[in-house]
Amino acid sequence: MDAELFPRGRTEIAPGAVHLPDWLDADRQRRLLEACRGWARPPAGLRTVPTPGGGTMTSRQVCLGWHWYPYGYARTVVDGDGSPVKPFPDLLGGLAREAVVDTLGADSLGTDDAARYDIALINFYDADARMGMHRDSDESSDAPVVSLSLGDSCVFRFGNTESRTRPYTDVELRSGDLFVFGGASRLAYHGVPRVYGGTAPPELGLAGRLNVTLRAGGF
Template sequence: MTAGLFPKERAGVAPGAVHVPGWLTVGRQRELVDACRDWARGPVPIRRTRLPRGGVMSVQTVCVGWHWQPYRYTRTADDVNGAHVTEFPDWLVRLGREALDAAYGDDEAADGVVGGVAAGGAAPAGVMESEPYTPDTALINFYDGDAKMGMHQDKDERSGAPVVSLSIGDTCVFRFGNTETRGRPYTDVELASGDLFVFGGASRFAYHGVPKVYPGTADPALGLKGRLNITLRETGLQD
């Protein structure tokens, strides 16, 4: 009840890293759930990624635009079925740009949200590049009640453009760390359904992970059990 009366506001977690609670409406979340279900059917189906040393990730992953496998991007899923990955839709590009506007926008509330934000809404150094943000890949991870994600960096891209992360379904603990080590210092943030988290600039290559998901916390209106995390990225790659 308190959360409804006093909604959480956008908050800077680290320089270039911004949490925007409740950014996605329930209707938009349901649209994304439907899209993810379509992508999960293929042509490259959702799967648990096998790591080079033989381990298998506990999350299930499907990709759009480029196929990610440890630790590179390809257009075809040679580690799954060899099929060409689903094309990246224009509406996801628009969604990514809206997300950056929400996180680093030019309204008065953006001033001082993260270290280095200048008056007038200028983004932190390195956050925004000269070209408009144009994500060309999405990694969709599905967490059941037992899935976790260890601390890691998103560093397989050749672009330093921000990562846009969208949460749908069960609430999780999102651990956002530093750029040097998997350990402390880090900040634990609860990400609920509809939340947006963007990290770029000085935090673009920060270690981050998901140590815990809270099963059964999703809004039943979503028709989803578990947690979906959609991350939009610029790969900086060409065919």
């Protein structure tokens, strides 16, 4: 918004979990969106994710670097077209490192290979899509998780490390926002209970929400 009654600023939601609004300016949002559109093309493109119970996730996903499936990683799209996963680009590695420094400080990056960012999960949400409470626990590395939002705003529910239930905090994430969680919050449950359709910046040209999640596998 151009005029905020209460301007949005950096907020520590929990120890090690930081929301930084408007981290990506309009130009960087456009460039990241254009890259995501290229990555979403087949082979190994945007897919519907099957769940172990026989259903499907309501968001659609494309992976870079390593292919995530419930609940592991592979080098090919084992639950899709079987193609090799697209490589993890330097662009996203640079964004991940910059994001961690800006939110948690350079000391949170670490210096070993386990802290090297090499996984991107890009989820597309239409207005009816949701993401249930879950933990990002399939990685060997404990490097912070970096989350970037493009397009429609959403409610991001950030919980605790013990269960999917309360206590949790609901945060509105808008296009360009950054959310990073590591340290004591690295294995906190989180989800997206609501997307606000039609709230994307018109100049972005995106109907829906893209979430770009960057992780270090440590494999």
